[in-house]
Amino acid sequence: MEVRYAANPKDVKLYDTRRLRDEFLIEDLFPSDAVKMVYSHIDRIIVGGVVPATKPIALEAGSEIRAEYFLERRELGVINIGGKGTVTVDGTAYELDNRDGLYVGMGAKEIIFASADAKSPAKFYFNSAPAHAAYPTVKVGLAKARRVELGSQAEANKRTIYQYIHPEVLQSCQLVMGMTVLEQGSVWNTMPSHTHDRRMEVYLYLNMPEDAVVFHFMGEPGETRHIVVRNEQAVISPSWSIHSGVGTRSYAFIWGMCGENQTFTDMDHIPMAELK
Ligand SMILES: O=C(O)C(=O)C[C@H](O)C(=O)CO
Numbered sequence: 001m002e003v004r005y006a007a008n009p010k011d012v013k014l015y016d017t018r019r020l021r022d023e024f025l026i027e028d029l030f031p032s033d034a035v036k037m038v039y040s041h042i043d044r045i046i047v048g049g050v051v052p053a054t055k056p057i058a059l060e061a062g063s064e065i066r067a068e069y070f071l072e073r074r075e076l077g078v079i080n081i082g083g084k085g086t087v088t089v090d091g092t093a094y095e096l097d098n099r100d101g102l103y104v105g106m107g108a109k110e111i112i113f114a115s116a117d118a119k120s121p122a123k124f125y126f127n128s129a130p131a132h133a134a135y136p137t138v139k140v141g142l143a144k145a146r147r148v149e150l151g152s153q154a155e156a157n158k159r160t161i162y163q164y165i166h167p168e169v170l171q172s173c174q175l176v177m178g179m180t181v182l183e184q185g186s187v188w189n190t191m192p193s194h195t196h197d198r199r200m201e202v203y204l205y206l207n208m209p210e211d212a213v214v215f216h217f218m219g220e221p222g223e224t225r226h227i228v229v230r231n232e233q234a235v236i237s238p239s240w241s242i243h244s245g246v247g248t249r250s251y252a253f254i255w256g257m258c259g260e261n262q263t264f265t266d267m268d269h270i271p272m273a274e275l276k
């Protein structure tokens, strides 16, 4: 498990491109037949990817979290961005098609990821946060997610937000997670931008061809920086940072948050005049 430390905005404004990318960008999240995990000290989120290409893969705790099993003190949100697969939680198999999600509550001991077809392996993206209570494991297909439509063609930001792990869909301790899909021709996400000092957030960009990029904007509203993000790469956003992006074409992204509250609408909207 790779460990990354928290960041102070007074320091981050001095970072060059290399340092910004090293601290906030996660580039190789989906190695074949392995679990990749990044443990961020920002609200102690774990961001991971697993592609069980030729064999089922179990989620192991690793020495960093000093736990007997991964979910001993944690909860987990999973969204499949690949071919059909299963996540087996303590012997119960949940079939996840592309874009299906799963919430797994604290206390589940054995989590096994598998693909239905090795020619088109499943690709599981996950976020995990510290938990204080054991809530039931729930599968959330795209149709079960709460839908919010936002934006307009004129602003090139027409998009649908699918809220999978959200208080109106299921109970979780602090994790909130979902996916936003931009319509063809729409390229902007989360602009006008916001911060939420109560929660950090991670974005995983997806559905982009190899030569497409998203210019992801981060930083304090008056000190913005950009990170060039490619397909299936994730960006960590501290709670004091905006998180917004513009792509060379449309794309989707999975967002996950944890921290002080689960109130999706608890955002501090940034007036455009304040951006620098
Ligand atoms: O398209 C958007 O706007 C989003 O998806 C915003 C994220 O969900 C977010 O930043 C929630 O805090």
Ligand SMILES: [Zn+2]
Pocket: 194, 195, 196, 201, 243
């Ligand atoms: Zn946000």
